[in-house]
Amino acid sequence: MSSNSKDKRKVLVTGGAGFIGSHLVMKLINEGFNVTILDNLSSGDKDNIPNKYVNFVNGDIRDIDLVNKLVKKSDLVFHLAEYIPQTRNYGAGHVIKYSFERPLLEFDIGCRGTLIVLDKCREHEKKFVYTSSAAVYGESRRAFLSEDSPTVPSSPYGASKLCAETYVKLYSQLYGMSSTILRLFNVYGPRQNKYIMYDVLRKIAKNPRKIELLGSGQEERDFIFVNDIVDAIFFAANNQKCNKEIINVGTGIATSTKELIGLIIEMLGISPDVTFAQTSWKGDVKKLVADIGKIRKMGFEPKYLLTDGLRELINWYKKN
Numbered sequence: 001m002s003s004n005s006k007d008k009r010k011v012l013v014t015g016g017a018g019f020i021g022s023h024l025v026m027k028l029i030n031e032g033f034n035v036t037i038l039d040n041l042s043s044g045d046k047d048n049i050p051n052k053y054v055n056f057v058n059g060d061i062r063d064i065d066l067v068n069k070l071v072k073k074s075d076l077v078f079h080l081a082e083y084i085p086q087t088r089n090y091g092a093g094h095v096i097k098y099s100f101e102r103p104l105l106e107f108d109i110g111c112r113g114t115l116i117v118l119d120k121c122r123e124h125e126k127k128f129v130y131t132s133s134a135a136v137y138g139e140s141r142r143a144f145l146s147e148d149s150p151t152v153p154s155s156p157y158g159a160s161k162l163c164a165e166t167y168v169k170l171y172s173q174l175y176g177m178s179s180t181i182l183r184l185f186n187v188y189g190p191r192q193n194k195y196i197m198y199d200v201l202r203k204i205a206k207n208p209r210k211i212e213l214l215g216s217g218q219e220e221r222d223f224i225f226v227n228d229i230v231d232a233i234f235f236a237a238n239n240q241k242c243n244k245e246i247i248n249v250g251t252g253i254a255t256s257t258k259e260l261i262g263l264i265i266e267m268l269g270i271s272p273d274v275t276f277a278q279t280s281w282k283g284d285v286k287k288l289v290a291d292i293g294k295i296r297k298m299g300f301e302p303k304y305l306l307t308d309g310l311r312e313l314i315n316w317y318k319k320n
């Protein structure tokens with residue numbers, strides 16, 4: 001995937017007004033691509049995107065005629081749209097908790113919606129890059145999850161991502177379609193207004209002396225900064241080796257909730273009383289950490305240390 005002013009390649013980004021999508025759109029614009037966003041703004045925000053440089057279409061990925069028209073005009077499709085409600089009520093584990101309440105909606109957007117975009121890419125012979133999730137693995141006894149680890153989702157969200165992945169793989173086999181599945185681990189950074197880091201910062205803003213959290217504090221996650229994710233998505237779209245592959249995108253570093261909270265409060269210079277409820281939400285897993293050997297071998301390496309990324313997130317949070 002290359003671009004020059006004479007031959008500006010056209011890319012379609014579904015979910016481009018969301019957290020990761022808006023960062024990806026910025027990167028694509030900076031690389032000189034002609035970007036169209038398809039987003040229904042259910043959780044995304046138009047303020048996330050620089051209007052004058054992109055063609056923004058307010059619409060739904062389940063609108064087959066609209067998707068047909070947009071895919072036909074594009075050279076490459078990044079599919080990120082996923083219904084993740086715009087509410088602050090879910091705290092950590094946001095999308096997992098929500099998918100338990102609305103499993104049919106989760107399926108309808110996450111799996112059927114993905115199939116609609118995928119099928120139009122097949123019809124018009126366009127490359128399809130899909131942001132799946134580490135949630136497809138579910139609970140695992142392995143210390144580090146490689147792409148061939150068992151996939152046993154523990155939530156409707158994970159199941160719907162796995163369902164969508166199944167179609168992407170099948171379409172590659174049946175139709176020889178160009179596609180890449182990226183399994184993202186825990187992404188964080190500016191413009192993210194949900195999940196654990198945001199939840200902790202919100203709780204601190206409300207009461208800097210006391211933080212109450214679900215879980216035991218021992219849960220381990222692989223936190224990757226959004227700039228690294230965007231670089232990985234771009235790398236995958238650009239690299240022939242990634243075609244028809246499933247690829248983990250994380251840092252390969254395990255951080256417990258307790259360590260994360262420790263870092264945040266140290267950076268803020270406060271010393272609250274932190275308590276863990278010792279019970280968690282349905283579908284929460286103890287450990288979700290990537291083996292990133294595959295993407296590393298292909299030539300990609302995440303750059304951000306957790307402390308550096310956290311600093312950027314905290315600065316953004318303070319400003320907003």
Ligand SMILES: NC(=O)c1ccc[n+]([C@@H]2O[C@H](COP(=O)([O-])OP(=O)(O)OC[C@H]3O[C@@H](n4cnc5c(N)ncnc54)[C@H](O)[C@@H]3O)[C@@H](O)[C@H]2O)c1
Pocket residue numbers: 014015016017018019020021038039040041042043044045059060061062079080081082083084109113131132133134183184185186187188
């Ligand atoms: N954030 C993470 O830690 C993480 C981890 C793993 C995978 N992912 C995946 O990355 C992708 C982007 O996640 P995000 O964190 O940026 O979420 P987000 O909620 O910020 O972005 C999703 C975007 O999709 C749009 N959208 C939702 N339903 C739509 C529909 N029916 N039609 C058109 N647009 C629709 C929303 O308005 C929003 O702009 C998702 O596919 C998500 O599953 C994210």
